[in-house]
Amino acid sequence: MTLLTWIFDSLLGLSLLWLAWRALACPNLFKAIVLFVAFGLLMALAWVRLAAPDVALAEAAIGAGLTGALLMAALAKLHPTEAHNDFAVPPEKNVTKVWSWQWLPAITILLVTTGLGYVVLSLPPYATGLSTEVAANLEISGASNPVTAVLLNFRGYDTLLEIVVLLLALLGVWSLNSADLDHKAAPGIVLDTLARLLTPIFILVAAYLLWVGAHAPGGAFQAGAVLGAAGVLLLLAGWRPRTGLMALPLRLVLVIGPAIFVIVAMLTLLIAGQMLEYPPTQAGALILILETAATVSIGVTLAALFLGGDPRKNNRNKNHT
Amino acid sequence: MGAVFTEFPWGVILILLPVTGGILCFLWPQIAKITGLFIVFVVALLVVGLAWQIFNNGVYRHAVGGWGAPLGVDLYADGLSLLMLAITALVGMGVSVYSAAYFKHEQAAQFWPLWLLLLAALNALFLSADIFNVYVTFELMGLAAVALVALAGSREALGAAMRYLLAALLGSLAYLLGVALLYHGFGTVDIALLVERAEPSPVIWAALGLMGAGLLLKTALFPLHFWLPPAHASAPTPVSALLSALVVKASFYILLRLWLEIFDPLVGGAGVEQLLGLLGAAAILWGSVQALRQTRLKLLIAYSTVAQVGYLFLAFPLVAAAGVSAWSAVTYLVLSHALAKAAMFMAAGNLLCFGGHDRITDLDRVVQRLPLTAAAFALAGVSIMGLPPSGGFIGKWLLLEAALMQGRWDLVAVMILGGLLAAGYIFKVLGYAFTQADISHESKAVPASMEWTALLLACGAILLGFLAVPVLSLVGIGDPFGIGEVRP
Structure with a gap:
């Protein structure tokens, strides 16, 4: 160094x-x-x-x-x-006290940090972990980027559950709040132009990250995040999808990632006998299908999280009033 | 025909089916109720299939992706996993039937996807043989549970849900840090391989501390129970039942597994068991006294959960000499508490729906006006108190026997005192259920299905008292407690 x-x-x-x-x-x-x-x-x-x-x-x-x-x-x-x-x-009354219960977490954290520091120093600095096993099986995994191979093939089951976690997060937000669909602040000319210029570029970058993920850093989560950023920018610029799109079409796009994953899991179980066991020749194509669907879902979910509420509730409230 | 049954991948479908159901309920809320009920009943049938398979073939193992540990993730089910899956399916069916009548319109559309995904998370957790995969299932379970608590929509429920979310996330992060340390130290996250490779070292102690603290927080063992009473009491009734009966048990199950397989052989006898036993004893006394002091029924039941969780931890210091009977006691306590507490919350929910409140002193002759619900509460109470003939009695009797065998008079005293206090808070409720209140309230009709599910689950907790032999032989399959018993 x-x-x-x-x-x-x-x-x-x-x-x-x-x-x-x-x-x-x-x-x-x-x-x-x-x-x-x-x-x-x-x-x-x-x-x-x-x-x-x-x-x-x-x-x-x-x-x-x-x-x-x-x-x-x-x-x-x-x-x-x-x-x-x-x-x-801190509230005023606590200022004069020398000892307060606020110190208890501080002391606990100090002790935990010290202990962890000792443990980390006692570990060997380099651990190969499973990298040799990953490297040995990389060729038949369908992806030459080891991270993608782990996420989509070796431990694809974890990723299946993780994508459902993202859907759950959105369900949780939707159960709390309704979406503010009427809000259409007149966007400034700068933001408006920027959104128009940047959105296609964001989509292009997302597609590139998705494609490159097979052999270099990138992949569904990163691509989905970029797609989500495009959505956030559009929402900030005052754009709202048509009400008709906010019902079933939106929900279909939100679940396409987990749904394709579950379908692939069922099919591989039926054909190969083990859940998510891809035939080595088709592994690359399957991973691309899974990642594409996941990218779309992740992107739209993140943008929907930013919108921050259930668009269905909004429609219902409008009908009542 | 037999070959189809014994080779069918029951375990995998147990996870994929509720996920599919959750997605379908989310897409088409108008058919959510019927889809949800259908999926939950099919899941129960799948558990029967898995039981048949395990009974014939021995433990179930499925290498996801065909890789096998350590590269891939394995699913694994032995007698203990099977019983946890079975109790999840049983309580799940009860809660589903109850919820079909309880939730209306918009709330129903939100409840069913969340509940089916929670069911998927629970099934995945009980089938997991991989400590990182367990972390992912914790995330699923925690988010679903928090969203379900918030479904009540009240100010208290939202505050409790936020506190629950922070506690659950803190627990998950501590657990994850432990997983990272174990992976760095031993190069695998598969439980069976960790058992082979792990050796006493600072890493083991740090992992035990972090994962133990995270899991104890999730299991709400005293003094880490602070989040439980508000969350369980302010949630919608079916959710309270799910949380107390199943969600708290899930993190306990993982703690038990990790302790039995990885940590006990390495650090057993160094005082960790005694500490857990001490906290368990404190939980019993503190939870019971707090339950006795409550004026609201659902809070009383929630504090009772804090106390009953304590019993599960009394087994740890008793295992050294009593081995099998202490772990059998724990299994029995988990099963009977799941049934009894679900029934008890449902009974409380019926009273809440009936009178519009859950103030204990204003119960106002519900014994005459809602006899089925009152009976459900009383029967569930019998099991919670540990009176014969109930599942709770078997569990507490086995535990008491183990404590007597070792001359642990302190634990014997705590158990007897805990039983007396439990009798105190249950009879307090039942007493007010017979008497007339000063002010009569208007009452609303309670759907019959809500009364009957509460009663049936309570009867299940009693019936469990007669099934000791088959249940205990089932849990021995695959030798989860490491006692070398021969598999039937």
Whole structure:
């Protein structure tokens, strides 16, 4: 390791700690979210330094980008009087006390960190894990990028369940709130032009990430996140789909990822005898089908999360009034 | 014909079918109720198929993707998994029939997809043989459970759901950190391979601490139970039943599995069992006293869950000498508590629907006005108190026997005191159910199916008391407790 990379890594680590602390301690929630997004971007850089470009892409797109957008959307829904950080502003009466129960979590965390630090130092610095097994089976997995091979083939069952988790998250949000479909703020000319220019580019990037995932960093989650970002941009620019599209068509697009996954799982169970056991010759095609469907679902789910409510409820309320 | 039954992949379908059902209910809410009921009953039949298969072929193993551990994920079912799947199907059927009458219109459209996905998560969890896969099922289970709590829509329910979400996520993250450490240390996430490769080291202790803390938080063992009473009490009634009967047991099941297979052989005898037993004893006393102090019926039942979870942990310090009977006791307590607590929450839900409130002092002669519900509550109470002849009695008797054999008089005292306190809070409710309240309230009719499901589940908890021999021989298949018993 050269001196330059050493300095870079140290600065990166310190900045991460500082940003994390500032995001927690900042009394203004808007600033805290901006700091959180900055933290996510630097975190992505840290993953690059750890030679995990797949994780870096996901962190930048989902951890920094979409999570930041979701937090901003949540902040916009808060009443101005509620929009402050309770953690950063302790109640007055606690200030004079030297000992308060707030110290208990701090001490616990300190102890856990110390213990974990000891354990991590006791581990061998490099563990091969399963990388030799993955490499040995990469050829028949249908993808030459080991991350994609693990996610879509070796441990495809985990990914099947993870995509259902995303659907569940949306179901949870929908059970809480109705979508604000009527809101059509006149978009500024800049935002409007930007959205028109960027949306096709976002779609192109998503398609590229999806395709390249088979042999290089990329894949369904990253591509879906970019697609979701396009959706967020369109929603910000005031675009709303027609009401007819917000019913069954939207739900069909939302479930196409998990549905195709379940169908492939059933078919492989029927034909090969084991769930998600792909014939090696068709593995590549199957993975592409699964990833394409997942990308569409992930993208639309993320945009729907940003919209933040059940579009069905909105229609019903309108009919009542 | 027989070959078809013994070779059919029952376990895989047990996971895929409820996922499919959840997706269908989401797409077409107008047929959600009928689809949901159909899927839940088919899942129950699949569990019977799996039982038949396990009985004939021994333990069930399915290498997903055909890779096999350590590269792929394995599904695994032995007697213990089978019993957990069976109780999930049984309580699930009861809750589904109850929910068909309980939820109306918009709420029903939201309930069915969430419940079917929760069912898929529970089945996947009980079938998992891979600690990372277990984490994914925890995510599914946690999100579904939180969304179901929030379905009630009230201010308390939303607050409780948020607290539940944070507790569940914290638990999952601690668990995941433990998984990462084990993977780095031993190069696999398959439980059976970890058993072969693991050796005493700081990693094992750190993994035990992290995963144990995460799972105890999810299981709501005292003093990590803070999220449970508000969440279980403010959720819609069928959801309360699901959470107390099944969801809390799921994380306990994983804790039990990991302890038995990985941690006990490595760090057993170092005091962890004693600590768990101590917390269990504290949970029994604290939960029971709190239950006795409650004025609202659903909160009383929720605190009773905190106490009954404590009993499950009393077995840990008793295993060293009593072995089989302590683990049999735990199995029995899990099964009977699932049935009894589901019945009890349903009875409370009926009273809530009937009178519009669940204030214990204003129950106002429900024994005469809702006799079936009152009977369901009383029968479920018999099992919770541990009176014969009920499933709860068998479980607590086996546990008491194990404690007496080892001369653990402290645990014997806690168990007897816990039983007395349980009798206190159950009879408190039943007492007010007989007396007339000062102010009479208007009452609404309760659908018959809601009364009957509560009563049938309560009868199930009693009947369990007569099935000790078959149940205990079933749980021995595949030797989940490591006692070397010969498989039938």
